[in-house]
Amino acid sequence: MQILKKTLAQEVADRLTNEILNGDYAVGEKLPIEPELMKIYGVGRSSIREAIKILSIQGILQVQQGVGTFIMSRNAEESLDSQMQKSNAAEIQEVRSILDAKIAAKAALYRSEKDLKTIKQYLDDRGRLADENNASECYQADINFHTAIAESCGNRLLKEIYSVACRHLMKFFEVSHKNEVEFFKLSQKIHTDLYEAIEKKDSETAARIAQFIVDRIY
Structure with a gap:
């Protein structure tokens, strides 16, 4: 790297x-x-x-x-966490909308083989848990997948902001998806496409797919 x-x-x-x-x-x-x-x-x-x-x-x-x-x-993390705790689901989603494409593009450039292995593991968990209709753990696997991408992006500040935001995504998923996993089943393919773009170091495609995912609230 x-x-x-x-x-x-x-x-x-x-x-x-x-x-x-x-x-x-x-x-x-x-x-x-x-x-x-x-x-x-x-x-x-x-x-x-x-x-x-x-x-x-x-x-x-x-x-x-x-x-x-x-x-x-x-403490930056505590301060951000406190602010996120007071935020509503729409505000947290807006943070994702601003950051996701940039993070995915940078992850495609800077990810390591170890990063890829971690991202793929959470991607596989996401698909398996959706097929098992295990909503809570599927939501967490999705959050872990996106957080792992942020961890690999090579920018400490982006990673910290995104990781804190992701810790509060569960309440957003619970409100928007209401313990259902159909959206997660439908969106497994596009999440796989995002992984493959990062694997191929195709930053432009990774950014485009990431923005599509967040805009469709996948």
Whole structure:
């Protein structure tokens, strides 16, 4: 698998995260202004702004226009999880709609043979459990399948956001599918097509199929 080089923005985001975890910045504290951050981290304005954007998406920072940027949480996963817990099914589905195609395309480029084995195992579980009419475990296998794709995409931030969102998909499936598995039986073929596109490193096809799946709420 190709080794990915971190951007300056990601390096700054990682340093800020570590400093927050180490207590250098307290929850509720205001970050220094941009020029000071540029001096502290030795990078340009665009890298600082992108780093703040990354941490804002994770829920660690909050930008208040005209006031400043504040520390909101010490732990990205807990913060995101808390926000997802308060979200409804439609909001979680919207997150998937935005992310799925990008994740599938990147997974096709960066997946390893080990990743493929894991993805295939969950795909097979999904089909078998649907045939057995085991709704709850079938739903979980589907979630595991998509999470495994995210795990292989080579982008830590995308993986973290998607993995947290997927932990809350069960309530969406329970509402939308009502303990039925017919949609999962019907969509097993297209999920197989998605796996095969990732296996063949066909990022364009993987993205197209992933978007179709999420748009059809498969």
